[in-house]
Amino acid sequence: xxxxxxxxxxxxxxxxxxxxxxxxxxxxxxxxxxxxxxxxxxxxxxxxxxxxxxxxxxxxxxxxxxxxxxxxxxxxxxxxxxxxxxxxxxxxxxxxxxxxxxxxxxxxxxxxxxxxxxxxxxxxxxxxxxxxxxxxxxxxxxxxxxxxxxxxxxxxxxxxxxxxxxxxxxxxxxxxxxxxxxxxxxxxxxxxxxxxxxxxxxxxxxxxxxxxxxxxxxxxxxxxxx
Amino acid sequence: xxxxxxxxxxxxxxxxxxxxxxxxxxxxxxxxxxxxxxxxxxxxxxxxxxxxxxxxxxxxxxxxxxxxxxxxxxxxxxxxxxxxxxxxxxxxxxxxxxxxxxxxxxxxxxxxxxxxxxxxxxxxxxxxxxxxxxxxxxxxxxxxxxxxxxxxxxxxxxxxxxxxxxxxxxxxxxxxxxxxxxxxxxxxxxxxxxxxxxxxxxxxxxxxxxxxxxxxxxxxxxxxxxxxxxxxxxxxxxxxxxxxxxxxxxxxxxxxxxxx
Numbered sequence: 001x002x003x004x005x006x007x008x009x010x011x012x013x014x015x016x017x018x019x020x021x022x023x024x025x026x027x028x029x030x031x032x033x034x035x036x037x038x039x040x041x042x043x044x045x046x047x048x049x050x051x052x053x054x055x056x057x058x059x060x061x062x063x064x065x066x067x068x069x070x071x072x073x074x075x076x077x078x079x080x081x082x083x084x085x086x087x088x089x090x091x092x093x094x095x096x097x098x099x100x101x102x103x104x105x106x107x108x109x110x111x112x113x114x115x116x117x118x119x120x121x122x123x124x125x126x127x128x129x130x131x132x133x134x135x136x137x138x139x140x141x142x143x144x145x146x147x148x149x150x151x152x153x154x155x156x157x158x159x160x161x162x163x164x165x166x167x168x169x170x171x172x173x174x175x176x177x178x179x180x181x182x183x184x185x186x187x188x189x190x191x192x193x194x195x196x197x198x199x200x201x202x203x204x205x206x207x208x209x210x211x212x213x214x215x216x217x218x219x220x221x222x223x224x225x226x
Numbered sequence: 227x228x229x230x231x232x233x234x235x236x237x238x239x240x241x242x243x244x245x246x247x248x249x250x251x252x253x254x255x256x257x258x259x260x261x262x263x264x265x266x267x268x269x270x271x272x273x274x275x276x277x278x279x280x281x282x283x284x285x286x287x288x289x290x291x292x293x294x295x296x297x298x299x300x301x302x303x304x305x306x307x308x309x310x311x312x313x314x315x316x317x318x319x320x321x322x323x324x325x326x327x328x329x330x331x332x333x334x335x336x337x338x339x340x341x342x343x344x345x346x347x348x349x350x351x352x353x354x355x356x357x358x359x360x361x362x363x364x365x366x367x368x369x370x371x372x373x374x375x376x377x378x379x380x381x382x383x384x385x386x387x388x389x390x391x392x393x394x395x396x397x398x399x400x401x402x403x404x405x406x407x408x409x410x411x412x413x414x415x416x417x418x419x420x421x422x423x424x425x426x427x428x429x430x431x432x433x434x435x436x437x438x439x440x441x442x443x444x445x446x447x448x449x450x451x452x453x454x455x456x457x458x459x460x461x462x463x464x465x466x467x468x469x470x471x472x473x474x475x476x477x478x479x480x481x482x483x484x485x486x
Contacts, residue, residue, distance in 0.1 A: 018421055023252055025230075025233070026229050026233055026237050027228060027229065027230065027235075028230075029230060030230070045295065045296045045332075048295070048332055049294075049295075049332055050329075051329035052330075052332040052335070053331050053364075054333065055331055055334060055335070056331030056334060056361045056363075056364065059331075059334065059359070059361045060361050060362070060363070060384040063357060063360055063361070066357070073379065074379055077375075119262060125326075128365075128367050128442075130367070131367040131368075131370070131371055131397075132367055132393065134397065135393055135396060136398060138396045138400040138401070139396060141400060142396060142399075142400050142421065142424050142425045143424075145403075145424070145425075146424040168399065198416045198431065198432045199416060200457075200459065201432050201433040201435070201459065201464055202414045202416070202432040202433050203413060204243055204433065204455050204458045204459055204462070205432065205433030205435075205436035205437060205455055206301045206414070206436055206450050207240065207243050207244065207247070207458075208243070208244075208359075208436075208452075208454060208455050208458070209301055209304070209305065209436040209439070210301065211244055211247050211248065212251075212439075212440065212448060212451055213274075213304070214430065217251070217445070217447050217448055217451070218308070218439050218443070218448055220307070220308030220311050220312075220340075220439040220442070220443065221304045221307040221308055221311075221336065221340065221445055222339070222340070222343075222440075
């Protein structure tokens with residue numbers, strides 16, 4: 001593919017779209033026809049997303065299908081994945097087909113049908129919550145490693161962590177009424193100051209990254225250049 | 227008013243930051259200034275991580291978090307793709323297997339392209355395998371556990387996470403620790419930075435992630451814009467100090483301008 005197609009056209013599209021969005025945000029009055037036209041432009045992303053979703057499904061099925069056919073590593077897990085995807089698709093299509101009238105204008109939304117909602121609420125939501133709840137154990141093990149007295153920084157972290165725990169847990173306030181105040185001060189003063197410094201750095205970094213990309217100076221996301 | 231209501235201060239600040247960035251960029255590009263940037267340990271460690279994976283004969287896992295091209299976090303995803311190109315090129319040079327796990331399918335074609343070109347640049351286009359871009363689904367925890375499962379099954383020697391992360395950051399980095407992998411992670415989601423700092427071997431904090439593309443390119447123009455971001459930070463801090471002094475003196479002009 002020529003350099004024009006691979007590099008210059010994407011860079012030109014990036015520049016034009018970026019400038020249009022800046023103009024729309026600062027100069028076009030919200031609710032005006034011109035501003036509405038720019039929101040239609042951002043709506044084109046939905047077309048990309050819909051197409052990419054199908055590509056994602058094909059890649060997923062292909063990867064696991066090839067693994068099963070070659071009896072590759074953990075091919076049995078691949079079978080479960082494919083069964084899950086296909087079953088959910090069938091349930092969705094069945095829901096739309098049987099509830100066409102009830103769904104009304106939302107008939108194109110598989111998620112609005114009862115069978116899909118049942119699978120989602122009774123199976124998926126619980127599995128999702130189970131995975132999320134594991135985070136508590138990961139936090140405990142990470143905290144154990146971080147709070148070991150190895151250096152001055154780790155010692156300060158341990159002290160602050162202990163004060164935060166005592167300040168936030170009900171028992172801390174019972175032991176000494178000053179613990180909740182210390183925890184609140186730690187959160188609102190040193191923690192807020194650190195967070196704001198990081199946020200300012202991120203905001204400036206993001207603006208200048210966007211400038212480099214709009215000007216075509218930074219093109220790494222188009223792949224390293226030959 | 228030409229500028230929309232309530233956005234005047236924002237526009238003025240945007241112009242100031244962009245102007246500072248551009249002036250520094252052009253000074254550096256034309257050779258009138260030679261800014262030096264400090265070493266970013268997390269980026270320097272990528273080569274070490276890939277070397278380790280090559281020696282151990284085990285793969286490298288790479289993720290760009292929960293970002294796509296349709297949300298306000300896209301800039302982090304793009305920064306992650308910049309680093310992916312660099313990582314893929316090194317992996318190709320060292321003959322190491324790199325597996326990338328996209329979260330959002332919109333990123334997949336871009337990532338495939340970035341990796342393909344990286345292998346081409348390394349002179350090993352035949353070594354690129356599209357199956358090493360593994361889509362696991364676009365939902366937070368199923369995706370995270372898909373990556374986690376792959377890290378355990380493949381016994382990855384290095385895990386690199388660069389992009390926007392939320393609650394899955396600790397799940398990935400803490401479980402990666404137990405596989406014995408060297409871990410490099412970076413995000414600009416400040417509520418997750420602490421988790422990466424604690425659980426990963428090297429962490430890129432906030433703006434370091436956005437600076438990665440410029441840092442790795444060694445291009446004077448891009449490095450110049452990083453110098454410009456330092457000017458912008460000095461301006462911001464000066465404005466903060468001025469605001470504190472003026473407010474203490476009872477002058478509210480600056481507060482009114484920023485509508486605080």
